[in-house]
Amino acid sequence: MSDSINPVDIVLFSVDPVIMTLIDDNLHVLAVKRTSEPFKGLWGLPGGRVDKACKNLDEALALKLKQKTGLDSIYFEQLQTYGSNEMDPRGWSVTTAYLSLVHKDSIDFIALPESHSRPEWIPLKSVVNGKIEMAFWHKQIISDAFERLKSKSLYTDLPANLMAPLFTIATLRSAYEAILGCELTRQSFAKRMESANIFIKTDKVELGSHRAPPLYRKRSRGGNYYFPRQLMD
Amino acid sequence: MSDSINPVDIVLFSVDPVIMTLIDDNLHVLAVKRTSEPFKGLWGLPGGRVDKACKNLDEALALKLKQKTGLDSIYFEQLQTYGSNEMDPRGWSVTTAYLSLVHKDSIDFIALPESHSRPEWIPLKSVVNGKIEMAFWHKQIISDAFERLKSKSLYTDLPANLMAPLFTIATLRSAYEAILGCELTRQSFAKRMESANIFIKTDKVELGSHRAPPLYRKRSRGGNYYFPRQLMD
DNA sequence: ATAATAGTGTCTTTCAGACATTATGAT
């Protein structure tokens, strides 16, 4: 065999970040209206081809996040790679899906370049139940991303990435409840977070509520924390 | 934008299964000596290009496993996708790594087609410590696969996929110990497995040892079981 | 003062881990 490239060895390849945030205790996904074929006019994930100037996949994804959200150093993890001859009418294609979690206020939509149509937050629910039609396999990808978020939220601090830089334990609990779709006892939740020692209590408090709760911030930026036990469902 | 294919949109793509088994309480990886460039003569994972007759990635991987091991319906899960301009001298390439776990006796090497060089079990240790040099990024991929296996073994029944159809709890415990690199208390381990109710005790026993232990088989073939707590390390 | 939310402490349950005791099969 020679080391030249055989056309049967190549495929269409893209990366697709599922960028999620919480708005009014409901998960939303960042999407853009497609301005080109295929699936022109439908909503799609803000992904696309990798910039081959990047030296690896994660760097390519980080660049895409920067372009679509204006943010760098936001949380993301690789989810799953989909390959099929049915995803894209142009042929056998492969896409690697990522999950990225952000706080909604961290994105400054006004500052984004106008080059294409602006991204928008659309409710996760309306994607999963099919009310909003998505391009390619993006409905499947978003559903899988949500399932991953849900199951990892049972034993990791993943939802903490949805928080603003300073947040209360109650806000974090709301995030868990929104993701898991069930209520969590206030005291047990606080004990769990307290004993994990992954957040730092600041001397600031959140004003405006009844008894002002302390604000916390995340300790390190190195990977997820795994709780020794699952939250029981 | 037209819907024709632009050459910058395509990449070299392959799937690479990390097939692991236990031989004498040591993890081994299935590898083949490469007979073509690049990296001719080095060991590599038994992967390669996807057969575009397959309708999706998992099916393509299942076909590859069938070709390389003669087995279908063995356990596999997708691990991670690597993309870089440094993996393959021919250009920007992408590969999706899978983890597959088998019992060593389930592969009949004699029955495999002779088309290329036969696959062989090589000790995981000699890959990780660099004593055996691997093609592409296969050392990295194998190391990552081992890390995933180790961390998932703390809270899932993943190692059960390394067992023969009938196995004892002691054998399963040896597998966990080999993966985790530490001893586990016999009684706690048995209780954990017993209460999970994921294995069925048969009326057969394993002869040859002192007190004959009962043989178990796996209950269902649907996904992994997640234990409510982690094994403490 | 009242309402609402936060923090603390107690009790129960579950399960890991350690250890002792009993049971059983190979020799």
Add this chain to the structure above:
DNA sequence: ATCATAATGTCTGAAAGACACTATTAT
């Protein structure tokens, strides 16, 4: 009979879940 391993039961400790009670802030 002896030995090695399996099975069973008891105790301790960690952490979840439930719940009562106290503390603090806005109104």
